[in-house]
Amino acid sequence: MAEPPSQDIQALIRRIAQDHERISQLTGKQLESVVAQILAQNAQAVEVSRQVDLVLTIRDSLQGLQRIAVECKAAHQRIGAAAIEQLKAVAEAAQASRAILITTSSFTEEARRAAEAFRSTVQLVDRSGLVQWIEAYEKQQAEFAAALAFQIGHLPLRELARVEDKDLESAISNGRIDPIVVAPYQERIVRVDRLPWRLLRAIFQDPRHLRQLTPRQFEKFTAEILDALDFHDIILTSATSDGGRDVIATKQVNGIPLTFYFECKKYAEENKVGLETVRALLGVVAYDSRKANIGVLVTTSTFTAGAKKLIMSECRLDGKDYDGIIGWVSEAKSRIREV
Numbered sequence: 001m002a003e004p005p006s007q008d009i010q011a012l013i014r015r016i017a018q019d020h021e022r023i024s025q026l027t028g029k030q031l032e033s034v035v036a037q038i039l040a041q042n043a044q045a046v047e048v049s050r051q052v053d054l055v056l057t058i059r060d061s062l063q064g065l066q067r068i069a070v071e072c073k074a075a076h077q078r079i080g081a082a083a084i085e086q087l088k089a090v091a092e093a094a095q096a097s098r099a100i101l102i103t104t105s106s107f108t109e110e111a112r113r114a115a116e117a118f119r120s121t122v123q124l125v126d127r128s129g130l131v132q133w134i135e136a137y138e139k140q141q142a143e144f145a146a147a148l149a150f151q152i153g154h155l156p157l158r159e160l161a162r163v164e165d166k167d168l169e170s171a172i173s174n175g176r177i178d179p180i181v182v183a184p185y186q187e188r189i190v191r192v193d194r195l196p197w198r199l200l201r202a203i204f205q206d207p208r209h210l211r212q213l214t215p216r217q218f219e220k221f222t223a224e225i226l227d228a229l230d231f232h233d234i235i236l237t238s239a240t241s242d243g244g245r246d247v248i249a250t251k252q253v254n255g256i257p258l259t260f261y262f263e264c265k266k267y268a269e270e271n272k273v274g275l276e277t278v279r280a281l282l283g284v285v286a287y288d289s290r291k292a293n294i295g296v297l298v299t300t301s302t303f304t305a306g307a308k309k310l311i312m313s314e315c316r317l318d319g320k321d322y323d324g325i326i327g328w329v330s331e332a333k334s335r336i337r338e339v
Helices: 006-018 020-025 028-040 081-093 109-117 127-151 157-163 168-173 179-186 197-205 207-212 215-228 275-287 305-313 322-337
Strands: 045-049 054-060 064-073 098-103 122-125 232-236 247-253 256-265 294-299 317-320
Touching (some): 020 127, 028 064, 028 127, 081 122, 122 127, 207 322, 215 256, 215 322, 275 305, 305 317
Parallel strands (some): 294 317
Antiparallel strands (some): 247 256
């Protein structure tokens, strides 16, 4: 069975938040998708895969990457102790350090005692706990959407809602938004075409949407995220001839203004950025040494060992792979929430 689209799952979560009784109507597949959507929203989440029911990979600041096995049971009867033993076996098979069992019903006392025997390695989430997860998820979505709307040109949320799938330029040209209101924001990125609000919001809610961008959309996203990270004088270069400079931006580092060249590579996960690509960017920075200080290779995949070695050894280079971009998104979220 195909996995439901992300927007359908978000709509389902919203309906459950409004009517808790809908939890009892979830199928096993729907429960998995709801849980995956909620877990992926965690700012530390690196990957959510379906090896078992779900395997969540998170980045822990103290312990590095951790794998968590998640089992979902859409049931009407209480879950017994036997399920805890099965969960422990599943976690070991998936090489996970922790395990979570989530159900739309509840657990017997024997099941809870069995989970307590494994101390902090097994977590149980019953119907009431799942409701709390869903309500927290919906609250986070609403708060973040409001904060992001304020950040984008300080436009009222109701005005952004009218934009829908069109970018701000279309709204302005159609007379739907006063250009005077958005002028301060437009000046930050020197370009007419922008990433649509719908797409930007989807990426902030779930970074996995990066995989679905076109190469040009990925360049636009990079420009947008740099704006959120306090870069200035951001220029999105021509789509046809950028010469290794898809985005140009400046930032104050220890009180010194530095110019960055960003080269964007929207690659498939298995297509790593190689040494020659990184060398070419270094050549561009060296050639424009009076204009550029640092070249940054931004990619939705990762780097080969040779490319990583050059980036690490050359002070004029930096690299952001998929995990690094997720770090950017997390930082942008925290900055926007502080507004």
